Amino acid sequence: MKFYFMHLMPYADLDLSYDEKHNSAWVTLPNSYYDPKKGHLLYNRYLDELEYADQLGFDGICVNEHHQNAYGLQPIPGVTAGALSRRTKTCKIAVLGRALPLLNNPLTVAEEYAMLDNITGGRLIAGFVRGIGAEYHAWGVNPATSHDRFHEAHDLILQAWTEPGPTVYEGKHYHFQYVNTWPRPFQQPHPPIWIPSQGSSETIEWAADPRRRYTYLQTFTPVATLARYMKMYKATAEGFGYEATEDQLGWSVPLYVAETDEIAYREAKPHIEAFLNKFLRMPREMLLPPGYTSIKSMMGVMKAKASLSGGHTIDSVLEKGMFICGSPTTVCEKLEEYQSEIGFGHLLTLMQFGTLPAELTRKNLEIYAKEVIPYFREKAPSARARAAART
Amino acid sequence: MSVAESIETIAGCATRIMRGGSGAPLVFLHGAGGAPTWLPFMQTLSKRFDVIVPEHPGFGGSETPDWLDNVGDLACFYLDLIDRFGLEGVNLVGQSLGGWIAAELAVRNDSKLKTLTLCAAAGIHVKGVPRTDTFMLSPEEGTRILVRDQSIADKMLDVPESDERTMTLLKNRLTTAKLAWQPRFYNPDLAKWLHRISVPTLILWGAEDKVVPQAYGAAYQALVPGSKLKIFAECGHLSQVEKPDEFVEAVTSFIREASR
Numbered sequence: 043m044k045f046y047f048m049h050l051m052p053y054a055d056l057d058l059s060y061d062e063k064h065n066s067a068w069v070t071l072p073n074s075y076y077d078p079k080k081g082h083l084l085y086n087r088y089l090d091e092l093e094y095a096d097q098l099g100f101d102g103i104c105v106n107e108h109h110q111n112a113y114g115l116q117p118i119p120g121v122t123a124g125a126l127s128r129r130t131k132t133c134k135i136a137v138l139g140r141a142l143p144l145l146n147n148p149l150t151v152a153e154e155y156a157m158l159d160n161i162t163g164g165r166l167i168a169g170f171v172r173g174i175g176a177e178y179h180a181w182g183v184n185p186a187t188s189h190d191r192f193h194e195a196h197d198l199i200l201q202a203w204t205e206p207g208p209t210v211y212e213g214k215h216y217h218f219q220y221v222n223t224w225p226r227p228f229q230q231p232h233p234p235i236w237i238p239s240q241g242s243s244e245t246i247e248w249a250a251d252p253r254r255r256y257t258y259l260q261t262f263t264p265v266a267t268l269a270r271y272m273k274m275y276k277a278t279a280e281g282f283g284y285e286a287t288e289d290q291l292g293w294s295v296p297l298y299v300a301e302t303d304e305i306a307y308r309e310a311k312p313h314i315e316a317f318l319n320k321f322l323r324m325p326r327e328m329l330l331p332p333g334y335t336s337i338k339s340m341m342g343v344m345k346a347k348a349s350l351s352g353g354h355t356i357d358s359v360l361e362k363g364m365f366i367c368g369s370p371t372t373v374c375e376k377l378e379e380y381q382s383e384i385g386f387g388h389l390l391t392l393m394q395f396g397t398l399p400a401e402l403t404r405k406n407l408e409i410y411a412k413e414v415i416p417y418f419r420e421k422a423p424s425a426r427a428r429a430a431a432r433t
Numbered sequence: 434m435s436v437a438e439s440i441e442t443i444a445g446c447a448t449r450i451m452r453g454g455s456g457a458p459l460v461f462l463h464g465a466g467g468a469p470t471w472l473p474f475m476q477t478l479s480k481r482f483d484v485i486v487p488e489h490p491g492f493g494g495s496e497t498p499d500w501l502d503n504v505g506d507l508a509c510f511y512l513d514l515i516d517r518f519g520l521e522g523v524n525l526v527g528q529s530l531g532g533w534i535a536a537e538l539a540v541r542n543d544s545k546l547k548t549l550t551l552c553a554a555a556g557i558h559v560k561g562v563p564r565t566d567t568f569m570l571s572p573e574e575g576t577r578i579l580v581r582d583q584s585i586a587d588k589m590l591d592v593p594e595s596d597e598r599t600m601t602l603l604k605n606r607l608t609t610a611k612l613a614w615q616p617r618f619y620n621p622d623l624a625k626w627l628h629r630i631s632v633p634t635l636i637l638w639g640a641e642d643k644v645v646p647q648a649y650g651a652a653y654q655a656l657v658p659g660s661k662l663k664i665f666a667e668c669g670h671l672s673q674v675e676k677p678d679e680f681v682e683a684v685t686s687f688i689r690e691a692s693r
Contacts, residue, residue: 070569178614179569186611251672328567334612346601 043381043422045415046136046390047095047407048104049110051088051122051136054397058320066324073197078337085115087400089125094370097131098411101169103130104294104390108140109173109392110180113321120154120313127162129410134165136390138238138259138294139382141173142183143188148195149215152223159228167258169232174240174326175334191246203232221391236292236388241271244336250278250286257388265363265380268293272384288387293380294405297366297391298398299373299409306368311356314406316363317396318354342417366391367429370413377414440494440555445517446501449494451486454479457547457688459524460681461486462531464553465609466579467493467566467601473649474677477662481685482524487514489534491608493601502622504530504612505557508537515545522547524688529553529617530609537623548691549630550684551653552637552689553645553670555618557627562648564618564651568610572602581669618645625652627656634660637673637683639668649669656677661687666685 056067057075064071092103105122108114116122126135135158139153159166172192178185194213196223201211207222227233235248238259251254256346259274260268262318272291279286296314330343366376377389393410394399394403436453451471461468461475468486476582480485489507491497500506510513511534515523523546528533532554539549567575577586592598613619634657638650647664663683665672673680 092526182615184610184614186607186614325569325571327571331568331614332607337600337607340603341596341599344603 043417044101044388045410045418046102046104046134046388047092047100047135048106048138048390048392049088049394050106050108050392051085051116052086052317052321052394052396053081053112053115056112056320056397056401058316058397060274061320061323064150065303066328067113067321068108069111069179069328073110075338081115085122087415088394089122089129090392091400091403091407092122092126093129095407098131098407100322100411102134103135104138104167107141107171107173109141109144111176111179111302116250120158122346123166123263124161124297127158127165130165132165134167134168135162136167136236138169138236138390139171139173140169141171141177142173142195142199143191144177144183145195147361148198148220149202149218149223151195152199155199155233156203156223156225156227158363159233160225161203164228164233166227166229166233167236169236169238170199171238172334175240175329175331177327178331178334184333185331187215188334189244200232203227219370238294239271241267242335242339246275246278250282250290250366252276252279252282252284254286255286255290257290257292259294259388260386261294261382261392262296265384268363268386272386276385288385289292291384291386292388292390293384293386294390294392295366296371296395297393297410298395298406299368299370299414300405301369303368303411306358306372309397310365310367313396313398313402314356315354315396321396328362328367339349370409370417371416372394373410374417377418382417417422434579435682438474441514443517444490444498444500444510445509446490446510447496447508448514449488449491451475451578452484454482454484456482456521457524457692458485458518459526459684459688460515460520461509462525462527462534463489463492463532463545464529465605465613467605469601472674472677474681475674478684482688485518487511489531489608491611492605495585496501497604497608501608501611504533504537505613508541511535511538512545513555514654520649521545524548524550524683524684526550526552527554528537529670530555530613532556532619533613533623536630536657537620538628539632539634540626543630543632546603546632547563548688549632549634549657550637550687551634551657552680553642553644554636554649554653555613556620556626557622557649557652557656558616558675559648560650562628563648564646565642565644565667566617567645568617569616576621578643579670580675581667582640582675585675598643624652624656627653628658630660633687634663634685635683636660637672638664639662639670639672640666641668644670 105119107119203222209221211218236257239245249258298310485590532551542657
């Protein structure tokens with residue numbers, strides 16, 4: 043299993059009483075709530091945290107993309123990835139954007155990713171996403187064509203990376219007379235591609251296709267849901283006639299580890315609850331614009347009357363396995379249990395969430411790097427030996 | 434007088450059509466909410482007209498064809514429908530999204546039209562006059578904003594929930610987004626060509642329309658040569674529902690005068 047530190051870069055200085063006047067931290071929350079002086083400090087603090095993870099021996103660090111919100115301040119993740127590409131030396135850098143359907147010219151992503159891959163000498167992991175529903179409000183892009191544009195943009199980028207240019211691209215949404223991207227990617231034929239998703243059988247079917255075999259990354263869902271989708275990926279791969287490797291399965295989850303269970307719970311509680319109830323807050327119409335999900339899945343949502351409108355507690359997310367929190371022993375046990383049952387090969391932990399301050403974030407990273415990661419790295423060879431002995 | 438319901442395949446799309454009454458043809462193009470039922474104003478109009486109410490491709494009981502991308506596609510579809518039914522001297526009435534389709538149709542070819550009525554029509558943009566972003570509204574908020582008289586909204590909302598109803602709601606909302614998400618409910622090119630409309634045109638608007646404000650009515654009136662603007666007092670976006678008698682009277686007398 044490989045270990046990554048994922049950062050959303052929230053506006054942690056957000057006035058949390060905003061929700062007395064506004065129904066969301068996204069799209070319509072006035073940006074007068076943002077103070078650039080505080081933002082300057084936050085950006086640099088967060089970049090320091092990501093660089094620190096490289097020094098601590100994480101396998102990778104991950105940046106993220108969201109637009110017009112206080113939840114994550116990386117509308118253009120290539121900027122943060124670019125800043126990190128020179129200051130980090132060994133870790134992978136995963137860009138878990140880019141929201142392809144938002145773009146009128148997806149070749150910008152082919153170019154941006156190729157630049158990052160060249161600068162880092164092949165440390166880039168290329169994420170392709172559709173963005174969450176709110177993005178379609180924020181960027182004025184039609185959600186009804188989101189799936190189509192995603193697939194076309196993906197095909198276009200892969201064409202740019204893998205077919206000697208210049209070539210022509212003729213799609214419904216995108217047309218290019220000259221596809222001839224300079225630079226070409228450092229990694230050949232192209233950087234590893236990861237597909238983050240909140241869970242979708244269509245996405246799994248597409249990612250698991252033997253022509254792609256992309257890493258499917260399940261983001262912020264109950265562990266039971268994670269297990270279901272990971273199983274679905276493996277079954278889908280089997281249906282295609284091959285066995286999916288752990289490298290094709292990833293999980294992204296908030297995590298907080300401290301000296302004891304009690305300390306971890308007490309320190310994490312206000313910050314994970316702010317993350318859930320304040321930073322993620324939005325009405326259903328903002329989260330799920332028409333066409334973002336199929337009518338079939340929307341039927342389920344309408345019945346569940348789902349929205350991300352708060353009322354979550356640390357206990358509710360701990361119970362569902364949407365948050366991992368405790369002493370190193372507790373965290374290792376949980377992760378070992380989930381990993382052995384579910385078999386994911388990439389673990390992306392969100393170790394700063396909501397209002398979690400700098401000193402607690404650092405402590406979280408340090409304890410994780412010293413006591414959790416080594417536990418798995420040390421047991422890995424023996425696990426491999428056991429597996430080898432069985433065959 | 435009874436209404437007949439049928440499915441006709443036009444431009445490869447199985448289309449649900451309600452038709453009732455006799456007289457000169459009157460085609461009503463519905464708004465974003467669809468046209469699931471034969472409403473009282475349709476019934477009243479059918480005493481004088483051959484009232485034809487199709488559900489747009491992508492809405493309610495009609496199929497969603499692969500070719501459906503924008504409002505221009507629906508304008509051409511309805512030109513096909515007029516030809517297919519062999520209609521002449523059509524009185525075309527469009528409400529909201531349907532008004533936008535009607536205007537796009539008339540700009541392309543109004544040779545089969547006798548009159549055009551645009552009621553609270555989308556399709557153009559008036560700078561500095563914001564519309565409500567209906568895509569941000571919940572189903573209940575989206576219903577309440579349509580009418581001034583909230584007792585009408587209460588009745589519209591007081592229907593038992595069913596899978597079929599939810600499915601239709603989602604289907605209509607999806608097609609509306611496809612047609613009108615960006616730019617919101619207008620085509621930047623339409624205003625440039627509204628001067629081509631050569632048939633008598635009536636613009637109807639509720640004085641208290643919160644979805645497409647009254648200023649849009651004045652803008653349409655200024656853009657369509659010789660058109661008349663009539664404002665219904667104490668009325669929201671759905672004047673045909675909120676003020677059905679005044680609506681029918683306005684449409685009927687306008688068509689009568691235009692026929693002289």
